[in-house]
Amino acid sequence: MSIILALALLLASPSAARDDGFGARVLRGRLVEAGPTGAAYQKALWQQINDPAAAALKGCIARHAPADKSPFTVVANVLPDGKPDQVQAQPGTPVAQCFADWLATNTLPAPPALASEPAYPIEIDVSIVP
Helix, strand or coil: CHHHHHHHHHHHCHHHHHCCCHHHHHHHHHHHHHCCCHHHHHHHHHHHHHHHHHHHHHHHHHHCCCCCCCCEEEEEEECCCCCEEEEEEECCCHHHHHHHHHHHCCCCCCCCCECCECCEEEEEEECCCC
């Protein structure tokens, strides 16, 4: 509990608000996901993109054969109209970048407004299993 509170306080600090590094973006996405709007938005998001995301990932693997199937994380800011912005993947393998490029072309569910964020941060951890 105190770790979550410390992370929330860190996130609310002015220096954290200016930190757009990948790790900070992952943290913001995870904190928002764990917050009061997170579960409902995640449900709406995955209802909309689950099957297309799986198909896109399979296509990325096929296009980059022999593919590096290492786990990766994608972060994005979802704008009020559902458009993903500042989509990044790390590590930046060809498959990860391909999937991030795919995500950037989608319109996601319109996110709830957050007082602490100009856009709704999301993070997606991807593990490829045979």
